[in-house]
Amino acid sequence: MSLPIVEAAYKKEKPETEQIPFGRTFTDHMFVMDYEEGKGWHEPRIVPYEPLTLDPAAMIFHYGQTVFEGLKAYRTDDGRVLLFRPEKNFERLNLSGDRLSIPPVDEDEVLGYLKELVALEKDWVPEFEGTSLYIRPFIIATEPSLAVAPSKSYKLMIIMSPVGPYFSGGIKPVTINVEDQFTRAVKGGTGMAKTAGNYSSGYQAQAKAAKEGNADVLWLDGVEKRYIEEVGSMNIFFKIDGEIVTPALSGSILQGITRTSIIEVLKKWEIPVTERRISIEELYEAYEQGKLEEAFGTGTAAVISPVGELNWLGKKMVINDHEIGALSQELYDTITGIQRGRKEDSFGWTIEV
């Protein structure tokens, strides 16, 4: 079974440098599939990357019924193209979709379509150090109706964008503000789903943090405003007195695929790693006792983003002297090594396209 493909008449120029701004350049083609009540998901196809035409009453514009994913295709030194645990993304797409009352897709089937799309656009996977092809699957509600109810039609699309290295010139630990006013998510809400509304709701906190010289925000739980949840749009890990601690999935934290992979790597290395509730007070106490050894965010974009400084209600925690920690570096090298085919993939995480 092969997908119908409408080939783009005009092929765009591919970036000739590693300096590619994130998410602004898109490949020549995209994947589209439609859903209609009674008919299910149908008409999977690859078409030229082109504007979408939607009724102004399409539900996506009014009630935010939408979910998305983010993953990457990597080029190896010998020119092959690898995907990193892509099945996890479609598993999570359905998990998010369930929370937003969006009908599930056949995960294997859509992964197959993604592979066809990546194969067609293989030349778009950049080869420069640290670059990759960012892949954005997303589903939007398309029914033209202002009724506050689940849509009867949807569109699943996959668009792809070549991206530069997250850190140019090597990893740099960032300064983060612990947000005490705004809330990202709360138990019973949509925090564990990858859905649009979770992201723009953080812009004010981001702007406030940036004003005070912080690169990002550390979110606390919405109930007690004490327990650490995520950093910006990444999961967060701490090395405290030799032990690795990351907030347990609480229902309001996104289940990051890099997070899961880091935990699996640590377990394999027999380094103690615990998923549990951790309060900002506990973290500060550990810091004061000199036990807060490393801190890092994890996500598809950066893989590992070390935290060099945390600002919390006027208190400053400088972590590992603003330097990347030994474990953070080792985890970064290991995961990116597997992703780029430079290290042995003993976990079986990569899929060649």
Place this chain on the structure above:
Amino acid sequence: MSLPIVEAAYKKEKPETEQIPFGRTFTDHMFVMDYEEGKGWHEPRIVPYEPLTLDPAAMIFHYGQTVFEGLKAYRTDDGRVLLFRPEKNFERLNLSGDRLSIPPVDEDEVLGYLKELVALEKDWVPEFEGTSLYIRPFIIATEPSLAVAPSKSYKLMIIMSPVGPYFSGGIKPVTINVEDQFTRAVKGGTGMAKTAGNYSSGYQAQAKAAKEGNADVLWLDGVEKRYIEEVGSMNIFFKIDGEIVTPALSGSILQGITRTSIIEVLKKWEIPVTERRISIEELYEAYEQGKLEEAFGTGTAAVISPVGELNWLGKKMVINDHEIGALSQELYDTITGIQRGRKEDSFGWTIEV
């Protein structure tokens, strides 16, 4: 200053009955205005109601940066067309926009454009009892970029839809489920903003409630899961032992324009009305003591939606024997009377188009 108008070549048929399904039929024209960083809001215009063309990477599809409003135009018995407190809607549009990092519009200016649009589409305001022209202003982020940051471009649109009566055959009290698992909003979140993500996040709770025979959901606060917030997408009022109580605006409750109007009417009538925290336990206690006399939701769609029954953790509160209360009826008659020009508008709430 008059708006540029591109007139629709084809005029649609207007509904010839009061049985108009909500939000599915749209008028011949819509209002559009664009925003670009550095240029501000520009190019206000009236164009035929037509599909929107957007890049698949337009930020609205990915990060939910969007706000909306809902108001109505009413036809009076003598054929005039009235708007009900429309300035409040544009005030709230900017309030919501601030939370979502969307640049503000000039409220007076946009109200002027709305009036021009309604005047052009005057024949679309239906005359049947209980019908009206529903007006939906909304702003969407249009910049094609996957960066998690505020958009540099936006589109403000106003679309309009003739709607039938909320209750056909007179007001009917509804049965409501008190939601104990899902959360609508929490302090520090976006609950007080009219933004897309707040609505689809309630679909699962709605479905759960409907399964058990409930028409809607009563939301509790996200922190303690005790304090009453809203019902469905309406505000909620209770008459307890002669006093009217409505949850105080907590930062996670939408500031309803009908809510505000009801409070002002009650004050004028010298009926005691209090905005305060009220827990579901307190409500149940009042019920057990026979003091819960009336309950009703308020919103643009229904104006007053009486609650005949509340289901909370297996406990059932039957309110006023499933009948509409005298005060609920009087408030309904008063507000709808003002809206339709049948009662004296001593508050100066209506604007003739």
